[in-house]
Amino acid sequence: xxxxxTAITSLIESKKYGTLRDILVTMNAADxxxxxxxxxxxxLPRLFRLLPKELAADTFVEMDSDSQEMLxxxxxxxxxxxxxxxxxxxxxVDIVEExxxxxxxxxxxxxxxxxxxxxxxxxxYPDDSAGSMMTTEYVELRPNLTVEDAIKTIRRTGIDxxxxxxxxxTRADRTLYGYVxxxxxxxxxxxxxxxxxxxxxxISCRTMDDQExxxxxLSKYDLLALPVVDGENRLVGIVTVDDAIDVLQEExxxxxxxxxxxxxxxKPYLKTGVLALYVHRIPWLCILMVAAIFTELVxxxxxxxxxxxxxxxxxxxxxxxxxxxxxxxxNAGNQASVTIIRGISLxxxxxKDLPRVIFKEWRISLLAGATxxxxxxxxxxLMYAIVYSGPDYxxxxxxxxxxxxxxxxxxxxxxxxxxxxxxxxxxxxxxxxGFDPAVMAGPFITTIVDVTSLLILFGLALMVVPHNxx
Amino acid sequence: xxxxxTAITSLIESKKYGTLRDILVTMNAADxxxxxxxxxxxxLPRLFRLLPKELAADTFVEMDSDSQEMLxxxxxxxxxxxxxxxxxxxxxVDIVEExxxxxxxxxxxxxxxxxxxxxxxxxxYPDDSAGSMMTTEYVELRPNLTVEDAIKTIRRTGIDxxxxxxxxxTRADRTLYGYVxxxxxxxxxxxxxxxxxxxxxxISCRTMDDQExxxxxLSKYDLLALPVVDGENRLVGIVTVDDAIDVLQEExxxxxxxxxxxxxxxKPYLKTGVLALYVHRIPWLCILMVAAIFTELVxxxxxxxxxxxxxxxxxxxxxxxxxxxxxxxxNAGNQASVTIIRGISLxxxxxKDLPRVIFKEWRISLLAGATxxxxxxxxxxLMYAIVYSGPDYxxxxxxxxxxxxxxxxxxxxxxxxxxxxxxxxxxxxxxxxGFDPAVMAGPFITTIVDVTSLLILFGLALMVVPHNxx
Numbered sequence: 016x017x018x019x020x021t022a023i024t025s026l027i028e029s030k031k032y033g034t035l036r037d038i039l040v041t042m043n044a045a046d047x048x049x050x051x052x053x054x055x056x057x058x059l060p061r062l063f064r065l066l067p068k069e070l071a072a073d074t075f076v077e078m079d080s081d082s083q084e085m086l087x088x089x090x091x092x093x094x095x096x097x098x099x100x101x102x103x104x105x106x107x108v109d110i111v112e113e114x115x116x117x118x119x120x121x122x123x124x125x126x127x128x129x130x131x132x133x134x135x136x137x138x139x140y141p142d143d144s145a146g147s148m149m150t151t152e153y154v155e156l157r158p159n160l161t162v163e164d165a166i167k168t169i170r171r172t173g174i175d176x177x178x179x180x181x182x183x184x185t186r187a188d189r190t191l192y193g194y195v196x197x198x199x200x201x202x203x204x205x206x207x208x209x210x211x212x213x214x215x216x217x218i219s220c221r222t223m224d225d226q227e228x229x230x231x232x233l234s235k236y237d238l239l240a241l242p243v244v245d246g247e248n249r250l251v252g253i254v255t256v257d258d259a260i261d262v263l264q265e266e267x268x269x270x271x272x273x274x275x276x277x278x279x280x281x282k283p284y285l286k287t288g289v290l291a292l293y294v295h296r297i298p299w300l301c302i303l304m305v306a307a308i309f310t311e312l313v314x315x316x317x318x319x320x321x322x323x324x325x326x327x328x329x330x331x332x333x334x335x336x337x338x339x340x341x342x343x344x345x346n347a348g349n350q351a352s353v354t355i356i357r358g359i360s361l362x363x364x365x366x367k368d369l370p371r372v373i374f375k376e377w378r379i380s381l382l383a384g385a386t387x388x389x390x391x392x393x394x395x396x397l398m399y400a401i402v403y404s405g406p407d408y409x410x411x412x413x414x415x416x417x418x419x420x421x422x423x424x425x426x427x428x429x430x431x432x433x434x435x436x437x438x439x440x441x442x443x444x445x446x447x448x449g450f451d452p453a454v455m456a457g458p459f460i461t462t463i464v465d466v467t468s469l470l471i472l473f474g475l476a477l478m479v480v481p482h483n484x485x
Numbered sequence: 486x487x488x489x490x491t492a493i494t495s496l497i498e499s500k501k502y503g504t505l506r507d508i509l510v511t512m513n514a515a516d517x518x519x520x521x522x523x524x525x526x527x528x529l530p531r532l533f534r535l536l537p538k539e540l541a542a543d544t545f546v547e548m549d550s551d552s553q554e555m556l557x558x559x560x561x562x563x564x565x566x567x568x569x570x571x572x573x574x575x576x577x578v579d580i581v582e583e584x585x586x587x588x589x590x591x592x593x594x595x596x597x598x599x600x601x602x603x604x605x606x607x608x609x610y611p612d613d614s615a616g617s618m619m620t621t622e623y624v625e626l627r628p629n630l631t632v633e634d635a636i637k638t639i640r641r642t643g644i645d646x647x648x649x650x651x652x653x654x655t656r657a658d659r660t661l662y663g664y665v666x667x668x669x670x671x672x673x674x675x676x677x678x679x680x681x682x683x684x685x686x687x688i689s690c691r692t693m694d695d696q697e698x699x700x701x702x703l704s705k706y707d708l709l710a711l712p713v714v715d716g717e718n719r720l721v722g723i724v725t726v727d728d729a730i731d732v733l734q735e736e737x738x739x740x741x742x743x744x745x746x747x748x749x750x751x752k753p754y755l756k757t758g759v760l761a762l763y764v765h766r767i768p769w770l771c772i773l774m775v776a777a778i779f780t781e782l783v784x785x786x787x788x789x790x791x792x793x794x795x796x797x798x799x800x801x802x803x804x805x806x807x808x809x810x811x812x813x814x815x816n817a818g819n820q821a822s823v824t825i826i827r828g829i830s831l832x833x834x835x836x837k838d839l840p841r842v843i844f845k846e847w848r849i850s851l852l853a854g855a856t857x858x859x860x861x862x863x864x865x866x867l868m869y870a871i872v873y874s875g876p877d878y879x880x881x882x883x884x885x886x887x888x889x890x891x892x893x894x895x896x897x898x899x900x901x902x903x904x905x906x907x908x909x910x911x912x913x914x915x916x917x918x919g920f921d922p923a924v925m926a927g928p929f930i931t932t933i934v935d936v937t938s939l940l941i942l943f944g945l946a947l948m949v950v951p952h953n954x955x
Contacts (some may be wrong), residue, residue: 041686045705045892170672179668180650180709197667198649202640216511220707234734237707237727239650256726257707260733267737268827275823276816284828285838289848296820297853300901301860303816307809308864312872314805319877322797331792334785334804338811338935339777345745346773351768353745357738358754368755380757383767387938390771394778402782402919407789465808 020053026057036065044073051082060089062312072101079286080113085117089375103177103256104130105150106272108137112147122315130432137252144230146222148262149243149252154182158192158210160182162203169197178255181240184213187276189249193217222251226273229254231362270360273453274353276303276419306343306462310341310469328408329415333476336423339391340472344464347383351376351438354458356452359442366447380435391427395420422479423472430468437463492522497528506535514543521552530559542571549756550583557588566595573647574600575620575728578607584619606723615699615854616692618732619713619722624652628662628680629886630658632673639667648725651710654683661712679777689714699724700732701832740830743923745821746773779940780811787943794952797840798878804891810862810942814900814934817853821846821908822930826922829912836917839899842909850905854898861897865890885950892949893942900938907933 020239038064039047047066051059051074052258063086066074073084075098087095093248099107099122107126109133111119123131133151140146154164154176157289165182173179182200184192193213203212219242220229233241241259243252269279276299280287314337321330353370399416403409409416437458442452496505508905509517509532520531521544545568569577577596581589581604593601603621610616619758624646626635636654643649645653652670654662663683673682687816692700699789702710703726711729713722737793739749746769750757782805791800826832827841834842869886873879873953879886908930910921 043686043688043706045707051834084869095899114576116550147900166671173668173672179671198643201649201667202643211507216513218513228505229495234727234730237515239726245611256709256730257704260704260730263730264733264737264831266851267734267741268831270825271737271741271744271827274744275819277820277824279904283833284824285833285841285845289845292824292845293852294848296817300597300770300816300857302819304809304813304857304861304897305864307812308868311805311868313802315878317802319802322801327792329783335781338780338784339774340806341811342777342935343770343774346770347660347766349745351740354747354754354762357741361734361738361753363753363755363902364627371755371840375755375759379766382759382763383770386767387770387774391774394775398778398781407711408785427774428489443627461812465812 016097019050023050023062024058026052027061032061032065035062040070044070045077045375046079047074047084047231052077056082064094068097069114070103072098075279076102076106077284078112078246083110083174084114084118087121088115092121092125095121096364099126099130103150104133104137104152105148105177106457106467107229108134108147111138112142117474129271130202137176138206141220143226144222145220145226145254146252147224148229149222149254150177152160153240153242153250153253154179154196155250156182156209157182158184158208158213159208160188161205161214162200162207163205165195165200165206165209167198178240178252179251182248183253184209184243185250191217191219191244191248192251198447219241220254221245226262227266227360230259230266230361233259234263266360270356270453273451274356276300303462307465309462309466313466313469313473317469320472324477325480326415328481329419332403332416333423333480334418335480337469337472339469340423340427340430341461341465343387343427345461346433347380347431348434348438348460348464350437351379352442353440355439361448364367364443366443370441372443373436378431378436383435384431387431388424388428392420392424395423405461419476419482423481426468426472426475430464433471434460434464448471489520493520493527493532494524496617497531501533505532507538513787514540517549517550518547521548522682525551525886526555527938529556534564538571542568544575546572546580547914550580551750551756551766553580554584555589558590562591565591569596569600573620574603574607574622575618575647578617581608582612587609589723607888610692615690615694615696615724616697616722617714618699618728619692620647620723621722622647623710623720624649625720626652626654626665628654628656629685630679631675632670632677632679632682633675635665635670635679636675647723648710651723653712653720654679655720658763661689661714661718661720664712672827684745687712690724691715691873696732697736697830699852700736703729704733705832726750736830740826742909743921744826746770746915752803771930777928777935779932779936782902782941783936783939791943791946793823794947795950796885799889799950802873802878802886803893803942803950804888807939807942810893810897810938811931811935813857813897813932814904814938817850818904818930818934819906819909820848822912824911825912829916829922836913836914839910839913842913843906850902853905854901855902858894858898862890862894864901865893888950889946892945895949896938896942896945899941900934901936903928903941904934 039130051062060207061083063071075086076358107417107429111122111267116120123134137147145162152175154169154173156168158166169179169182181194182197183194186192193215194217195209216457218236220232222243222245229241233254238256240253242250244467253393265281272279278295278298280291280295280433318330355364403416404411441460446452493505523534529552533541581592583591593604596604607617623644624639624643626638630638639649639652650667651664652667653664658663664687665679665683669682688702688706690702692713692715699711703724708726710723710725713724714721715721735751735809742749748765748768750761750765786802789798789804825834873886874881911930916922
C-alpha cells in the first residue's frame with residue numbers, strides 16, 4: 016500500500032488526473048479509503064473529485080470520521096449534497112453521529128427534506144440500539160400483489176433500496192406480515208400472490224433492542240437482514256448482515272479489551288492518539304495497583320509473624336512461592352472466567368446454567384488442582400535435590416523442606432479450586448445483577464484470588480510447618 | 486426453552502404427533518435444534534420424522550455433531566438419503582468431517598454419485614482453508630447471455646443453489662470474468678447481455694487461503710459471497726456470508742481462549758466434557774507454574790542476600806511489594822499485547838507498523854509509568870502514616886522507608902515501561918516468524934515481565950537502600 020501511495024502522490028503532483036482516475040475506478044471503496052489514509056490530507060479533495068458518484072459515496076462511508084470531517088469541510092455545498100444523496104440512510108446517520116455540531120448543520124441543510132426527516136428520526140434512537148443500526152430503505156410489498164406486479168414494483172423502486180434480496184410484506188396498517196426472498200419471487204409463477212408466497216414465520220427485533228442481541232440473532236438464524244418493528248409491530252426498518260458483522264467484531268474487541276482491564280474504545284489502535292490510549296488504560300492499572308494493598312498487608316503481617324515463628328530459610332521459601340501461587344491461581348481463574356464470559360457473549364450460557372457451570376468447574380478444578388499439586392510437589396523435590404539442600408538454604412535438612420513442599424502443594428490445590436469457583440460464578444452473577452461480565456474477568460478475579468491464596472498459604476503454613484525448627 | 490421441552494416431552498408421551506408437527510413447523514431450524522438438545526436423545530428420531538423435508542435438513546445442520554451422529558445411526562437408509570439430498574454441499578462436508586469412519590461410509594453410500602464426488606473433492610482441502618468452507622452450488626452465467634435468458638437459467642437451476650443473490654460470470658474455460666447481482670439483473674433491460682452488466686472488478690480468494698483471511702475479506706468489503714478460484718483462476722466455489730460470520734466468531738473465541746492460556750476447542754462450553762476442558766487447560770497451567778521457578782530462584786537468592794545486607798523490616802517491605810509490582814507489570818503488558826493481538830486479527834496491524842506501534846507504546850508507557858510511580862509513592866506515604874510507622878515495622882524511622890518507597894516507585898515505572906515494550910512487540914514478532922500472536926499474550930509475557938521486574942526491584946534496592954540501617 017505504501018508504494019501505491021507514493022505512486023499516487025507523484026501522479027497528483029504531476030497533475031495526471033486521467034491516469035489517477037483510471038487507477039481509482041479499478042479499486043474497491045474499502046481499498047481507496049485505506050489508500051486515502053496513507054496520503055497527505057490536502058490531496059484528498061482533489062482525488063475524491065475524480066471518483067464516480069457511487070464509488071465516491073461508498074469510499075466516503077469507509078473512511079474514518081476525521082478524514083470525513085476534513086473532506087466535508089473542503090466540499091462545496093453542491094458537492095456535499097451529491098455525496099449525501101448517494102448515501103444509504105443508515106450510513107448517513109452513522110456519519111452525522113460522529114461529526115461536530117457545525118458540520119451536522121451543514122449536512123442537514125444540504126440533504127433533501129425527506130432524507131433530513133429520516134436522519135432526524137433515526138438520530139433519536141439511542142446509540143447501540145437496533146433503531147440506530149437500521150436503514151429505512153427496504154422493499155415493502157403488500158400481500159395482495161401478484162409476483163409479476165411485485166417484480167415491477169421492485170424494478171421501479173429497488174434502485175434506492177439497500178437490499179432487494181429480501182422483501183418485507185406488510186398489511187395496510189404497516190404491521191409486519193412476513194417476508195419473501197427475491198429468489199422465491201424469481202422462481203415462482205407470475206400470477207401467484209405475495210400473500211401465498213410470503214414466509215409468515217418471521218423473526219424480527221424491536222427498535223430499542225441492543226445491537227449485540229440483534230447481531231447475534233442475524234448470526235444465529237443465518238439471516239441476510241432482520242426487520243425492525245415498533246411497539247405496535249409496525250415495520251420501521253431493517254438491519255443488514257454487513258452491519259451485524261461490524262457489531263459482532265466490535266463487541267468481541269470490547270470484551271477482549273475489558274478482560275485485559277482496558278476501557279473499550281471504538282477506534283482502531285493505530286488511529287487512536289497516545290493520550291486517548293493512556294486514558295483508556297490508566298484507571299484500571301491504578302485501581303488494581305491500589306487494590307494490591309491487601310496482598311501487601313497480608314504478606315507484611317505474616318512475614319512478621321513468621322520471622323518470630325519460623326527459621327528464616329523457611330520464611331524465605333514460603334515467600335518465594337507466592338508469585339507462583341498467585342500466578343497459577345490467576346491463570347486458573349482466568350481460564351474459567353474467560354470461557355464463561357465468551358459463552359455469555361455468544362448467548363450459549365445463561366443464568367439458569369449457573370448450577371451446571373459450577374458443577375462442571377468443580378470437577379475440572381478437582382482434576383486440575385490435584386495435577387498441579389502433584390507436579391508442584393515433584394518440582395519442589397527436584398529443586399531440593401538441585402538447589403535447596405545446599406548450605407544457603409536447608410543445610411541438607413529434608414524434614415522441614417518436605418513440610419513446606421506439602422504446605423505449598425495443598426495451598427496450590429485449594430487456590431485453583433477457589434479460583435475456578437470465583438472465575439466461573441462471578442461473571443454469571445454480574446450479568447444477572449446487571450453488571451458487565453467482562454469487567455468482572457481477569458483483573459477483579461485476580462485480585463480476589465491473590466488475597467485468598469495468600470491467606471490459605473500462610474494459614475496452612477502456621478498449622479503444618481513446625482515452629483522454630485533448626 | 487425448558488418449559489417448551491417439558492411440553493414437547495409430554496406430547497410425545499401421549500403420542501399427539503399432529504399437535505407436535507403443528508408446533509414444530511412454526512419454529513426456526515436453529516430453535517428446533519436447541520430444543521432437541523434439551524430433550525431425551527431417544528425422542529429425537531420420532532420428532533425429526535415429523536419435520537417437513539427442508540426444515541428437517543436445516544435443523545440437522547444446526548445440531549451438534551453428537552446428536553447428528555445419533556440421529557444418523559437411527560435413520561433408515563432411505564431416510565438418510567432424503568436428508569443428504571436436501572443438504573447444501575458445504576454443510577454436508579462439515580458434517581462428514583465430524584463423523585466417525587463407519588458413519589461417513591454410510592453417508593457416502595447413500596449420497597447420489599454426483600454429490601458423493603463433490604463431497605470427496607471438498608474433503609481434500611485442508612481444514613480451515615477456503616476450499617473446505619466453500620460450496621459448489623452457485624449460479625454460473627456466461628457473458629454472452631442476455632438478461633432475459635439469464636433469468637430463465639436462474640429460474641431453471643436456482644432452486645438447488647445456496648444463493649442466487651450474486652451470480653458469477655465465467656468464460657468458456659471457467660475462469661472468473663466477474664459477477665452480477667440479482668438486483669442488477671432485475672433492474673436491467675431484458676435484452677442487455679451479462680457481459681455488459683457484469684462487474685469485472687471482482688474480489689476473489691484461492692482454495693488454499695486461510696478461512697480467517699477469507700472471512701475478513703467478506704467483512705471488509707461488505708460482501709454476501711466471495712468467489713473461490715483455483716491456481717488457474719477457474720471458479721470452483723463460493724463462500725457465503727453466514728459461514729464467514731461463524732468463522733469470525735470462532736476465531737475471536739480462539740484468540741480469547743489463547744490469551745487466557747487455554748488450548749482452543751471448537752465446541753460450546755456446555756457441550757464440552759469435563760475431561761476435554763481439563764485437557765485444554767492443564768498444559769498451560771503446568772508450564773506456567775513450572776516457569777515460575779525463575780521468579781522463585783530470584784526471590785530466594787535476593788532474600789538471602791538482603792537478609793545479610795538489610796534490616797529484616799526492609800527486606801519484608803520489599804518482599805511485600807512484589808505481588809503489586811508483578812500484577813501491575815502483568816496488567817500493563819497485557820493491555821498492550823491484547824490490543825495489538827486484536828489489531829493483528831482484524832488486519833489493522835501488520836509487521837511494517839512495528840516501529841509506529843513501539844513508538845506509540847513508548848509514549849503511553851512514559852505517561853502510565855510516571856502516573857503509577859506517583860500514585861504508588863503517594864500510597865506508600867499514606868501507608869507509612871497509617872500502618873508502617875508503628876513498632877512492628879519502621880519504628881518511626883522515616884528515612885529508610887522513604888528510600889524503599891523511592892526504590893519501589895522507580896522499579897514500578899521501569900517495569901511498566903518494559904512490560905508495554907514486550908507486550909506490544911512480541912505479538913508482532915511472533916506473527917512475523919510464523920507463531921501465533923495470541924499464544925504470546927498474557928501468560929508468556931507475564932512470566933517474562935515477572936522475572937525482569939524482580940531483577941529491577943532487587944537491583945535497585947541494593948543500590949539505593951542503605952545497607953544495615955538501624
